[in-house]
Amino acid sequence: MAVKKILMLAGDYVEDYEAMVPFQILVMVGHKVDVVCPGKKPGETVRTAVHDFEGDQTYSEKPGHNFAITADFDAVDETTYDALVIPGGRAPEYLRLNRRLLAMVRHFAQANKPIASICHGQQILVAAGVLKGRVCTAYPSVQPEIEAAGGTWHEVGASYANACTDGNLVTAPAWPAHPEWMRQFLTRLGSRIEP
Known part of the structure; x- marks a missing residue:
């Protein structure tokens, strides 16, 4: 398996x-994963x-852990990465206001590189303008944004345990979908996954 260099977007x-x-x-x-956040080193x-x-x-919300930033957002060159991961939570609602971050996302979409986005992460995809004509899923409250952006909503059911792949884009509604979401993303990366 070829090692892929993957960029992950994070925020508080x-x-x-x-x-x-x-x-x-x-x-x-x-794979090598670099985690970046605007304003953090x-x-x-x-x-x-x-x-x-x-x-x-x-959903309910409880305090989690601290998650380490591993690369400098201001210095990162997205063109050197093979794929992108966008986690959900509350971070996407403000990360999508960062123009540089949106330009990074557009690079991955335009270059047809694998993108894995989950839950509210799709708010960033909407803000980047990359969902027109795409099929995806997300946390249910993001459905109106996806459809307003020209995307087609993929219903996965109440279990939140499924994922959706449309070309290079792999989306899921929430963390219960990790097994299927990561399996589909690893397939897009060319990783060999045994059933």
């Missing part, structure tokens, strides 16, 4: 499982939040 109150678990999976199978951290599904009308 990124969803804990949606940052930590994909990072660990991708590193475990041998390598060695600094972002706070995470754990979103859970406990029978309420929406």
Whole structure:
């Protein structure tokens, strides 16, 4: 398997499982993952939040862990990366205001490089203007934004355990979909995954 260089976008109150678990999976199978955050330097951290599904009308939120930033956002050259990961949580709602970050996302979309985005991460894809004509899923409350951006909503059901692949784009509604989301993303990366 060829080692891929993967960029992950993070920010304060990124969803804990949606940052930590994909990072660990991708590193475990041998890929190099650089985590960046606007305004943060390598060695600094972002706070995470754990979103859970406990029978309420929406997710609950609890404090998570600190997640390490491993690369300098201001110095990173997205053209040197093979793929992009966008975790969800609350971070996407403000990360999508960063023009440089949106330009990074557009690079991956225009170059047809694999993009894995989960939960509210698709808010960044909407803001970058890369969902027109694409099929994807997300946390259900993001459906109106996806459709307003010209995307087609893919329903995965109430379990949140499925994912959707449309070409280079792999999306999922929330962390319960990690097994399928990461399996589909690793396939796009050319990683060999045994059933």
